[in-house]
Amino acid sequence: MNVRERLEAQEDEILSSYAAKSRDARRKFPMEECQFRTKFQRDRDRILHSKSFRRLKHKTQVYIVSGDHYRTRMTHSLEVSQISRTIARGLRLNEDLAEAIALGHDVGHTPFGHAGEAAMAKLTGHFAHNEQSLRVVEFLERSGKGLNLTFEVKDGIVNHTGPVMPKTLEGRIVRTADRIAYLCHDYDDSLRAGLLQPGDLPKLVYERLGEDTSAMITSMVSDMIVSSMDKDDISLSAEVKEAMDTFRSFMFEHIYHSETLAHERRQAVYVLRALYEWFVEHFEELPAEFVRREERWGRQKIVTDYVAGLTDSYAVQLFNEIFMPPVGFMVH
Template structure:
């Protein structure tokens, strides 16, 4: 059966808003055979979902390191961002497949141990940003160095989901805000579970508008964003809700992300990554063969960054133990 992809592409022009990104118009750096069934943005979503870098996110920290079964990981965060983004895109008649692909791929370049790891890599190298590394992963590191050959719109949304440059598509701008909605609401939920926050701790400005339940908070943000962006001139929260989000973020940074309660975890994580980075820089030949072979193309520093940043929390700790902790044990006599 042929024409399935073409039919889906045609439906986008009938159903989606004129301002929406259309799959038929998507472009890639390298020409690629079209799929008989999936649109270009659907293929991008699938390539990210089946990538090694996405699978590794299940063992990378969101906020709480090795804290238990029910805390968010970088993977569950990405899934929540993709889901929130699809809800917003559908409400605005924008391209759901594009926002899903960006949402799933936006953090594939994140370091182990969350933003603590990112800060250490930045300090060691002089510049490291997880959004830029995410673009590098999908562009150069996946598939043995060939990259995933994603569409320009998806790569633009990934690299600009944070930072000073805004995404060029409305879909990318959805993910930019959905990312903040997701991490604020689910990090608050995880903080309650961890006992670092308690009901009633949030500023009244936040609870008066959003309440205190995780579900109601997300609904409040999403509803406001859809209503305020209905004319599709831009994607933005209302001034009132943006003020609430700013207050919420400040509270979370002061009380959770930079809190004294998590200081020891942050320092431990930073120490592990710092030592691994220095070790592999000094003993470059100890890297896996596929990384050693990249030195001529990328240089020693970049290759070590790529390797260490790509580690999962658990494997980083395992490597640290194998390299720096002697195998002390009891010997029977």
């Protein structure tokens, strides 16, 4: 019995009957098994070492003009992973599957946060970051070969938001852990940015979840574990769910759609629109590996893949290189 087989046997012995077992996981393309890692551990490692995951360190969460301590897509993904693992461990579900889904759930996100996603949707007619995350791991990574992840991980990634619930309980954990992470940490960043002050949230949120972000996370995580113990679904109590929904509505109104950040959103939309339209018209200016995919997916889809994959900083750099004259340019 090798290390992987021992780990699979431990899953059978320790995990809940509701947990996804790595031995049962399947891929689109069969692979020789690793001696040391289960399928879900291998998926986690493939995501962690991918180019799309590395790019998340330079992609905005909420604040485009970020200081040293604001969240990025990468730190958000790591925070979702930690929360998901805590819940999975408490419920005796598969931590490795939850971690892999959490690390991969946002790899398809655009530059400039939700403003960028809205801009891409307007430009293309339809764009959703969860669908793009699936496309990244399925087709775009490894020079178009994809990561060949298990179906369980891909299901959790594409259904971490939207109308369809993940098939596994681990995927459902990530779906709620994502919300816990972004609400609490975006609130924390908003305090740091001076857009909110302590006490600004509705009274119900503080009463039921706590006064600071650490207490809020602990309240929601604890409630999820207690409410979901030995059940075939992941849930929150009615009281905590009401507080979370109230928290979310407040953040959308006062932060995500706030007039204070409207100028940044307009700048982001302007840059992405300019780049998208430029590369549709000058398709040959894309990197060669993208140009080669035109016959398979069409020009618009390839440009969408390229622009959506840019980091904030590189999108601005490209915009300057294409549209801005050199610093020494002078009109005579």
